[in-house]
Amino acid sequence: MATPTLDKADGAGAPEAGFADSPYITATFRIRRFNSEVSAEAVWEDFQLEIDPKERVLDALHKIKWDQDGTLTFRRSCAHGICGSDAMRINGKNRLACKTLIKDLSPEKPITVEPIKGLTVLKDLVVDMEPFFQAYRDVMPFLITKDTNEPTRERLQTAEDRERFDDTTKCILCAACTSSCPVFWNDGQYFGPAAIVNAHRFIFDSRDEAGEQRLEILNDKDGVWRCRTTFNCTDACPRGIEVTKAIQEVKRALITRRF
Template identity: 75%
Template sequence: MTSFAAVDAPETSAQESETPADTGIQSFLITFIIRRFDPEVDEEPRWVDYDVELYATDRVLDALHKIKWEVDGSLTFRRSCAHGICGSDAMRINGRNRLACKTLIKDLDISKPIYVEAIKGLPLEKDLVVDMEPFFASFREVQPFLIANSTPEKGKERVQTIADREIFDDTTKCILCAACTSSCPVFWTDGQYFGPAAIVNAHRFIFDSRDDAGDVRLDILNDKEGVWRCRTTFNCTEACPRGIEVTKAIAEVKQAVLRGKA
């Protein structure tokens, strides 16, 4: 049997063991000013600043994680996939609606503090978390699901041409993050307005050749709080993290209402 002699590891001081390896990548000390609100303590929201060391390739979500895990565990925000698909971490960053997981530090002006707050127009629950129920209530009201009167042949699917699919392809990309709706000034001031996201999801089915309920949705959106409340400010298009041409989709629904059909 082969024997192996034990070799003593070289002595390392406590200071050396705690010093991280130098990666050669520059880090930056960045100030985040976050609008905090705890309903059990605060009467009004308050701004709190945090200094966080980050790399240029880090995201705002990484900064929020670092604050919560290393500085203040009471900081509250939503996040799930962290890859721009779930849409749960929509918030206002430097006054613009963005997804924290898609906003890179290198794309912000780090010579100034970075301001982070909850999206507008929805009831604030705590810190960066809002009550999404009014948003989803509008979404449900436009019947965002396929309604077909015909039955496909046994074992077959409802077929659709590539050209027919392209008509509504853009609006299938919505991830229901509410960034577009909560960027709309009309939505901020009018609690009855459906909002851009609901209209986008109605568009997705109104123009689907396999759907038979387009007229029903057009009637719903022809209401005084429907598409006609849109003031075409393009805030929604600018805010969409998926690049959907939201204002264009709303205009197409308006045209369909005027024609009386999709």
């Protein structure tokens, strides 16, 4: 085993750590603000704060909300990249605020935080998620089987068949991929990467028997063929899903009708 020693972990993520050099830095957060109760226009607002750069962007947003401006509004829950509430555009890139550490953002310059694009902004960093979830619901995101006699025990599935769709089961529906897609920005009609990822999760599940139906849904003019393979979605996915590859696999399945 590795012998536990004073290793690089000590002091990590700990603002109170008693080191001689203060871990704190002064960072500026440039946040896109919008509140229809105040103004019809969105504006940028700067906040300065002392913060340990090993903390999360979400920690910084909380510090601003709790110590400086209670009206700053954003969604969050689990704070460790599992619930998918806090996708936002940070320094021009879609990320989860709770999975992005300040030190990885060149904090010597102002850090910009704005809502994800392509969905209507409701207040500050909060967007209308309904069109996103509607596209998800449209691909029939649930297991469909035709057997008239349900097995008494579990359906069998080989480890290999289970592995076939593992990547797309990781999706947390945060919308980072869909709202990074230029085709989706153009008009909201395109299903978007997240819905296709969730269709893929069932099309390639050996237990499912509605792959053909899902493929027909995605063969629509607003379906997979609108993907321009820009890989923004893959770059944006906080779960590391190979989104573009999944979309390509769905396209290929549409051509070959094999999946």
